[in-house]
Amino acid sequence: MCQEELRNRRESSILTWMRVKKLPMILALHLKRFKYMEQLHRYTKLSYRVVFPLELRLFNTSSDAVNLDRMYDLVAVVVHCGSGPNRGHYITIVKSHGFWLLFDDDIVEKIDAQAIEEFYGLTSDISKNSESGYILFYQSRE
Incomplete structure (x- = not known):
């Protein structure tokens, strides 16, 4: 195989x-936030x-799956804060008793559900520190 084929x-x-x-x-989804360049x-x-x-x-279920219409609610998000995999900090957002709580080491604060949008990631390719959802936890309603 030539070099060009290998590269492609x-x-x-x-x-x-x-x-x-x-x-x-409980459904845990890991978002790929780090890539080897x-x-x-x-x-x-x-x-x-x-x-x-x-x-x-979920719509990618097999035709013989049980509870095809099962709904999930977001109950926790692990967030990476920082510019790279070897630097930064992790915080966690958890829904408890109908309220969203942000855990940052020994600091716990109540946040609005709309504040979760701040952790979706950046809207541009600007390379800077960002707070991005990294692991999502969904709980079945059943």
Whole structure:
């Protein structure tokens, strides 16, 4: 294989998917926020905007799945604050008793549901510190 073919293969995107047969009670979704950049020889943070809903229904279920119409509610978000994987800080937002709470080390504060939008990521490709949702936790209503 020539160098150009190798380079094209390495740069091409691979699309994969799966179908869920048994829906979990707690669904954890990990957003890919770090990528190894060969030209830099290091990982960089991907701060692109990902809008995650407060309510979620999965549509990639197998035809014989149980509870196809199961709804999920967002109950927690782990947020990475910083410019890269080797620097920064993590905070957590948790829904408890109908209220959203932001946990930042020993500081706990109540926030509005609309404040979660601040953690979707950046709307431009500007490389700077960002607070981006990293791991999402959804709980089944059933």
